[in-house]
Each structure stands twice: as C-alpha cells, then as structure tokens.
Amino acid sequence: MLRFILRRTLFGLLTLWLITLAVFVLFYMATPGDPALMFAGEFATADQIAMVRARLGLDQPVHIQYLRYMWALLHFDFGMSFVNQEEVLTTILRRMPATISLALGSVGIWLLVAIPAGIFSARRSGQASDRLITMMALAGMSFPTFVVGTLLFYVFFFLLTNAGFPVFPSGGFVPITRDPGEWLRHMLLPWATLAVVGTGTYTRIARGSMLETLNQDYVRTARAKGLGERRVMYKHALPPAMTPVMTLVGLDLGGLLGGTIITERIWGLNGVGSLAVQAVETGDLPVIMGTVLIAALFVVLANLLVDVLQALRDPRVRLG
Amino acid sequence: MSDIPASTVHPAPPALNTRQRVISQLLRDKAAMAALTVIILLVLTAIFAPLIVMVLGHGPNEQFRDIGLTPGGVPLPPGPNFLLGTDVVGRDLLARLVVGTQITILVAVTCALTAIAIGIAVGMLAGFRGGLIDTMLSGFVDVVLGLPLLITAVALVSVYGASFPIMMGTIIFFTWGPVARVVRNLVVATKEGEFVDAARMLGASDLRIMVREILPNIAGQVIVYGSLLIPQVIVLEASLSFLGLGVPPPTATWGGIIAENQTNYAVAWWTILFPALFLLAATLAFNVLGDGLRDALDPSSERRTK
Numbered sequence: 001m002l003r004f005i006l007r008r009t010l011f012g013l014l015t016l017w018l019i020t021l022a023v024f025v026l027f028y029m030a031t032p033g034d035p036a037l038m039f040a041g042e043f044a045t046a047d048q049i050a051m052v053r054a055r056l057g058l059d060q061p062v063h064i065q066y067l068r069y070m071w072a073l074l075h076f077d078f079g080m081s082f083v084n085q086e087e088v089l090t091t092i093l094r095r096m097p098a099t100i101s102l103a104l105g106s107v108g109i110w111l112l113v114a115i116p117a118g119i120f121s122a123r124r125s126g127q128a129s130d131r132l133i134t135m136m137a138l139a140g141m142s143f144p145t146f147v148v149g150t151l152l153f154y155v156f157f158f159l160l161t162n163a164g165f166p167v168f169p170s171g172g173f174v175p176i177t178r179d180p181g182e183w184l185r186h187m188l189l190p191w192a193t194l195a196v197v198g199t200g201t202y203t204r205i206a207r208g209s210m211l212e213t214l215n216q217d218y219v220r221t222a223r224a225k226g227l228g229e230r231r232v233m234y235k236h237a238l239p240p241a242m243t244p245v246m247t248l249v250g251l252d253l254g255g256l257l258g259g260t261i262i263t264e265r266i267w268g269l270n271g272v273g274s275l276a277v278q279a280v281e282t283g284d285l286p287v288i289m290g291t292v293l294i295a296a297l298f299v300v301l302a303n304l305l306v307d308v309l310q311a312l313r314d315p316r317v318r319l320g
Numbered sequence: 321m322s323d324i325p326a327s328t329v330h331p332a333p334p335a336l337n338t339r340q341r342v343i344s345q346l347l348r349d350k351a352a353m354a355a356l357t358v359i360i361l362l363v364l365t366a367i368f369a370p371l372i373v374m375v376l377g378h379g380p381n382e383q384f385r386d387i388g389l390t391p392g393g394v395p396l397p398p399g400p401n402f403l404l405g406t407d408v409v410g411r412d413l414l415a416r417l418v419v420g421t422q423i424t425i426l427v428a429v430t431c432a433l434t435a436i437a438i439g440i441a442v443g444m445l446a447g448f449r450g451g452l453i454d455t456m457l458s459g460f461v462d463v464v465l466g467l468p469l470l471i472t473a474v475a476l477v478s479v480y481g482a483s484f485p486i487m488m489g490t491i492i493f494f495t496w497g498p499v500a501r502v503v504r505n506l507v508v509a510t511k512e513g514e515f516v517d518a519a520r521m522l523g524a525s526d527l528r529i530m531v532r533e534i535l536p537n538i539a540g541q542v543i544v545y546g547s548l549l550i551p552q553v554i555v556l557e558a559s560l561s562f563l564g565l566g567v568p569p570p571t572a573t574w575g576g577i578i579a580e581n582q583t584n585y586a587v588a589w590w591t592i593l594f595p596a597l598f599l600l601a602a603t604l605a606f607n608v609l610g611d612g613l614r615d616a617l618d619p620s621s622e623r624r625t626k
Contacts, residue, residue, distance in 0.1 A: 014459070015459070015462045015463060015466055016466075018459065018462075018463045019463050019466050019467060022463055022467065023467075026472075026475075026476065026479075027475065027479060131351075134611070135351070135608075138604060138607045138608055138611060139600075139604055141551075141603075141607055142551060142600055142603035142604040142607050143600060143603075144555045144558055144559060144562075144575075144599060144603070145559070146558070146559055146562045146575070146578070147578070147596045147599060147600065150578060150582065150585070150592055150596070151592075151596065153585075154585050154589070154592070158585060158586060255468065255469075258468040258471065259468065259471055261470045261471060261474060261563070262470070262559060262562070262563070265563075273470075273471065276471045276474065276475070277474060277563070280474050280475055288475045291468075291471055292467065292468060292471055292472055292475060295467075295468035295471055296466045296467055296468065299465070299466045299467075299468065300466050303462075303466075
C-alpha cells in the first residue's frame, strides 16, 4: 500500500511539474508584449523599465528565468501582482472562501438529488418514471451554466423582487463567519446554478452504475439466497455501485475548487474564478499563472486522493 | 425481480447484422428520432442561413435604429416586422440567431471531428503499440486534463487575442485528450481478440490491423462518444462567446447574443430567452441522440427487452 501511495505521489508530482512547464511556456515565454512594461506602467521611463526588467529577472536567458521561476514556486512564491503589487498567493487565499463555499455547497446539492434519483431510475429501468428522470437528467446536462445562471437571475432575483418579494440578493458574497444566514441567502442561487448540470450528469452516472451492479452475478446470488430486496439493494449493490460516482465527485470537486468562472461572474462572487478573469482583463500575468497553477494543484491532488482511497477499498487497484 | 423479460421467452428474431439492428432499434426510439429531427432542422437552418436572412430582409449586423427600436430606444418585442423582436441596437434577433446557428454548427462539427480524428490516431497508436508512446500519451493527457479548462482557455484567448482560429484551437486542445484516452482503452481491450491474431497470421501489417480490424470494432463506441462531444463543444463555444472571448463581435453567436443583451433583461426578455432556447435545443438534441445511440449499440441495453 505504501508503495502504491509513493508511486502515485511521484506520478502526481511529475504531472504537476509538466503543468508548471506548460504554464511557463504558454504564458511566460509566448506572451506578446513586454511584462516589464506592464509591470512598470505606461508612464515609466526607459530607465525605470530597465530596472524593473532586472528586478524581475527578465534580462536573464530563458533557462535561468525558468529555474528562478521553479525555485520560487518550490517556496510557494507565485510572485507579485503587476496591478496592486500584492503577493499572488495572498490574493488567491483571500478569494478561496467564496470558491470553497460555492464548490462544496453545489456538489452537496447535486449528490443529494442525483444519487437517489439515479437509484430510483435504475430500479425502474425501462418504465415511464425512468424515462422521465432520464429526460430530465439529459435536459439538466444540456443546460450551459451561463444560461442557467442568467435564467435564475431573471426569475428569482428580477421577477421576484419586482413582485415585491426580495428573497434573494442579486449577488455578492458574505463570509459564513460573519453571518451564516446571509451567507446561505447569498449562496442558494449560485449553488443552484452550478448544481443543475451536475445533477443531470450524476443522475445518469448513478443510474448506469447501479444498473450494471444489479446485473452482476453476486446480486443474483444474494436474491437467490432469499435476502430481502432492501438488504440486496443497500447492503450488496449500493456500495460498489457508488464507487465510480465517488471517484468522479473527487475529480469534479478538485476542478471546482480551482475556481468557477461563469457562476462566480454571474453572481458577483469574489472567488478564484473571478480573480482569474480580472487578471486576464488587466493583463496581470503573475496572477493568471498563479490561478492556473493553484487550480491544477487541486486537480492533481484530487486525482491522487481518489486513487489512494480506491486502492484502500479495492486491492485490485493497488496491485494492478 | 420475478417477472422474466418477454424477449427471453420468445424464439430469437431472425438474425440481423449489427448495422441493421442498430438502425431499426434507433428508428423505434421516439426520443432519439425527435432529437434527430431537431438536429436536421438546425443543420438545414445553418446551410440555408444566407437564404433565410435574404427572405427576412434584415442583415444580421444591420442596425435598424429607426424602425427596430421604440422612440425611447427600447428593443422591439416579437412582432410582424421582426419575428423574434430586436436587440439593444435594433438588429433583427431572428436574423442573428440564424447566422449564429450557422457558426455554431460549423464550429461544433469542425472541432468535434478534428478532436475525434486526433484522438483516434493518437489513442490507437498508444493502445496498439503500448510502451513509451503509451506512457507519453497518458502523461500528456493528464497534463491537459490537469489544466483548469475555462481558466486556461480564458487566459489563452486573452493572451493571443480573441479570434476564430484561437477559439477553435483552444476547444480542440481541450477535447482531443479524453477521446484519445477512451480510444486507447478500447484498443487495449480489443487487440487481444483472436481475430487480431488471425489477421496477423495472415500477414497483415500493423496499419492494416489497426484500420481494418480494430477500428470497425470500436467504431460504435467512438460514434457515441462523438455525438456526446458535440454538445460539449457547443457549450464550450457558447461559454467562451459569453465571456467575450469567442468569435469577435459583431458576428452573431448564440452565446454572444446572450452576453450582448445580458444587461437589458428587464426590458427585453426575448433577447435572452430565444438564444437560450436555440442553444438548449441543440445541446439537448445531441445529448438525447447520443443516449439513444448508446442504447442501440449496447447489446446488454435494458431498453431492448421492451
């Protein structure tokens, strides 16, 4: 088991290193325009620009620049923002609460809906109720997030508020530590925005996985032994059927923690995703690279965690 | 379950080949047929877009500030002159949606086909040869999947500028990897088959085995994956356009139209509802068709017992 974890960790580190390389090549080297010019601002003199260039190490050869960049990354130093001269890591950490609230809440909602719906659908496969759930799930999957967000905004903020029921705010984020009630009120619509697509997708996955498990020989054996339907369902079939679902949840959660651009933008949540967009709009290269790298870190960590958890449950994974 | 599916009791139906069976199964799937109809309508709209725009009499980028807006400068609701109303600068919404359909279908089909072609080539090579190529491919796909899709896409498009080729390149870059991974796994599972050994004993080259023996065997699943990739590409394109990073304005795209009109939802709901409906019709149709295809191609599919 230890060997498996070690191997997977090494592999994760390798992937992460390749991603830093990709980010360096894509953004640092290939950027049209001079980063020193962006950093120094448009009114800087030639001397000031040269000074900035020297301070950022931009006058060094590419491989030296890369080594310095990697050395800094190894110390969790993502550099300074061009725009407000703040440490990139500090900025990102300040944006994390909104992104974490959004990710955990919406994943929670979609699992609470999708797993029961998927199981229900699998048990009645081919019947009218299964078809109805399948159609609803496919519809959910087909909704682009920005369309869901825009429609929810229109109906639950605009129409409701105009009708004299200002139940939901138009957006913004309130930290849970400041006011849990307001936090919830501000998060419900963003959660719903993100949960529609997730619920559709996971209902399909849960249904498929459950159906496959129910067709296994050991489930038939359990039935043949005369076990009650409830026991067969929840003790024998459910745990293995949920394994692929949990794997995907881990991966999706890793992706969401890296920032959800569209939902954060529509609902004015100051998370990592909207930070990335702002950085893009202002050409703040260190922040762009920092947000991409942090997001990649979450994905790689989620991958690692999911693999290890699966190996703990299933010896075939760690030996295979 | 005590009731035995009827089909296991009846004598087996006359043997059909796989293609006939899949097609007849699909023809009986009402949802899939409805989806196919919607797709055909969208494709026809795309093909005849210039003609439809001509009949409408309003260019997609033509601003009718005099007859397309109320005296107060507010967009017109759906009416006889502008069938689906006008947008914030008095352009014919239907004309823009029709042109948007053309661009969306073009982008979706081109990107999906390219991603699938690259995915098949790389995935087959990796799965068939194994070894170093396989390791390198898996590593590369891991890196691509490790990059946060939308953030990287937004950053890329912003650095290199929003344009048609950059957007398509970004979409293909992020979609071919998973295809390659799926194909690779299918090939690994297929290449141990006896028919592959038989072909090799007959002296078939690697290329021939890959193209003539393995590819037909995995084609079904690749087609399913492809039909499910198209709605993903449509959503990605619309999302990029929505963020202002797709096809540059004034060219009409579904996502772009929603973005342009996002601030005047209060006075002109139609400018958001209709593009959203077009978008939803397209993604839903492809998802339903893909789902039907998967059911039809899967021999263990439960719906066939009905």
